[in-house]
Amino acid sequence: MLLLLHVAYYMVCFMEGDIAIVPADVTSCIGLTAYTFSILMLYYVIFQIGHLWTVKLLVAPRPYHVINKSFLFRYVKHPNYYLNIIPELCGLALIFHSWYTLCIGLPVYLIPLIIRIRQEEQVMRTEFDNY
Structure with missing residues (x-):
């Protein structure tokens, strides 16, 4: 669902910008x-997580999946969402002056994103005692 919304958000931003x-x-x-900034954060998050970075919600076997305690992950929960995806979508809308997309599309996008964050939190609490 998030992938479809992401692609749709981009398309609508481009269309709205093209019309305006x-x-x-x-x-x-x-x-x-x-x-x-969002793209730089994406690369940094991927660099920090390494082979564990995926769009899927899964936990790798114990020896491979450890909690990242680097500076970024210690102070920002879910940096991929808060420092990559949300600034990416806001930035894209601002570039193209896609105000309807920003005001309507972003809140719609945030619904499954919040669900995803809650699912990840649940999985992490279930799998890791020290989370």
Whole structure:
């Protein structure tokens, strides 16, 4: 569901931006900055998690799956969502001035994202005593 919503969000942003035909301005630059930040965070999260990074909700066998206690993961729960996906979607909407997508699409996207975060929390609490 999240993958479908992600693709749909991108498509609608592009379409709304194409219809509006707004030239690049300060808002677009702020969006590009947020989008760039999100991509950098994605690469950092993948680097930190390594072979465990996946879009699927699964726990690898014990020797391979340990809780990441690096600085980022210690202070930000679910950095892939909060520092990658949400800034990515906000940034994309700002780049294209896709206000309807931002105001309607983002809250719709957040519903399954919150469900996903809760599912991950449950799995982690079940599998790891020290989570």
